[in-house]
Amino acid sequence: MRMLLKVQMDTPASNEAIKQGKLLELMESSLKELHTEAAYFTVEDGCRTAYLFFDLTDPSQLPKISEPFFMNIGAKIHYSPVMNPDDLRKGLAAIMPS
Secondary structure, eight states, rough: OEEEEEEEOHHHHHHHHHHHHHHHHHHHHHHHHHHHHHEEEEEETTTTEEEEEEEEOOOGGGGOOOOOOOOHHOEEEEEOOOOOOOHHHHHHHSSOOO
């Protein structure tokens, strides 16, 4: 299932990770591990925020995905299932009257 992972980083923890050169390592290893379809970085609610789009093949992967962000940058994590335009067309076609 295609998922959006939103990672909101704690500012003091992510400041320290930047100073130690670990934030870039964490992001690059996560992008590689997740085989992200897309990744965007911005600020939301005054926090460094990453939006990572990837395919979740097994829900048991969630701790492995989340824990590095919790442990290394005190992040708040949110997962949302998402669709691309083809998924939306297929979903809407399934509910259209025959």
